[in-house]
Amino acid sequence: MRCYHRAFLLCVVSTSLSLLYVFSQLAATSEDRDGWDLKAQGGPDGRSHDTGHLLRKTPGSTGLRDRDAGLGRCKKRSYWSLPAGVCGVNCLLESSVGKRSASEVGERGGGRSHLAVVACGPRLEETLAMLKSAVLLSHKSLHFYVFAEDDLHDHFRNALDSWPRTVQTKFNYTIYPITFPMENAKEWKKLFKPCASQRLFLPLILKEVDSLLYVDTDIIFLQPVEEIWGLLSQFNSSHLAAMAPEHEEPRIGWYNRFARHPYYGETGINSGVMLMNMTRLREKFFKNDMTTVALKWEEILMPLLQKYKLNITWGDQDLLNIIFHHNPESLYVFPCQWNYRPDHCIYGSNCQQADQEGVFILHGNRGVYHDDKQPAFRAVYEAIRQYAFGEDMETSLLQPLEASLRSAAHTYCGRSAHLFTRRLKRSIASVQREADRRP
Secondary structure: OHHHHHHHHHHHHHHHHHHHHHHHHHHHHHHHHHHHHHHHOOOOOOOOOOOOOOEOOOOOOOOOOEOHHHOOOOOOOOOOOOOOOOOOOOHHHHOHHHHOOHHHHHOOOOOOEEEEEEEOOOOHHHHHHHHHHHHHHOOOOEEEEEEEOHHHHHHHHHHHHHOOHHHHOOEEEEEEEOOOOHHHHHHHHOOOOOOHHHHHHHHHHOOOOOEEEEEOOOEEEOOOHHHHHHHHHHOOOOOOEEEEEOOOOHHHOOHHHHOOOOOOOOOOEEEEEEEEEHHHHHHOOEOOOOOOOOEOHHHHHHHHHHHHOOOOOOOHHHHHHHHHHHOHHHEEEOOHHHOEOHHHOEOEOOOHHHHHHOOOEEEOOOOOOOOOOOHHHHHHHHHHHHOOOOOOHHHHHHHHHHHHHHOOOOOHHHHOOHHHHHHHHHHHHHHHHHHHHOO
């Protein structure tokens, strides 16, 4: 009987200590919120501008419609404020393109896709190539949320404002500063790559945006953005985010061989392309391995980092893997063709869906756009980067790309290069048909 009593007491003490730890972290998180607001009140009146467009909570064709009536409206935020002087609502209001109305941008088809990216360091050109691929191939209007270091803001604004007016009618954009909880800002900013963990805080910054597609800077769209945006309509009532597996082949998987923390599924998930219903994400109480108490998004991040920071390698992606390991019902897993990386071809083709239908979104991680290790990936990036708006995409983009890909046939990925152009050909043909129908 004494043994049982001792075991019971041990369990009580252990549980109490666990709860004390979690609540101490939650208290720190609460203090962080106050720190964010104080930091943001750099101006004399502490006011900030609302940025997002409110979308419906339920995914689907009706749930994806942008409520453009709210465009241009400003209000003070009580939770997360932007520093005074940072452009809000719509950065185009400050640019030469801002003279056009919001309806001029939004008149293309029903619904707007919302696309976010985080750029720090030497990522300007790479990010612009990604945004360019999105604009070139999409039929419906877009809103870009560009989170960047302060010294990149003017460069982004000047580049986007220099695009032809016919192109600018397809998108709006907003530029944000890199913003982390004040108390732990340095720790978050240095997690994995500079600023990469900013994506974890997007639901807390863009509080009036319902759904959002986040992508890394090294993404190239090979078909319209609205195609992946449409996957929101396939979410069930539990889904709040969608990502692709980290690996298709467990024998070369990283998480299942080396991870020292929980991860999603058999091989983990890759967060380079992440589709989110952020309303659901903000409202969800997440199960976790720190306490029996389910925690909301803003409550779970810091305790999770404190527990696992010595065991994670890939930063915020590892934290997402831990979260969805404990909440697998909340994740919609889309196939590898939506996030096609060198790992899918470097040892031979192992993305079956891409073999059948082509690559939808190319992800040039490991810096392959900027070295000669994977010339097929670099060829796609350079073709998009060098293409001049207004030129014929068949002769000035597709044909030069196919020529470059032929010279990469000596590599495994080069032998799969036809998968890179299969969807791109269809997308270009569709854009050209639409252009031909215009008066």
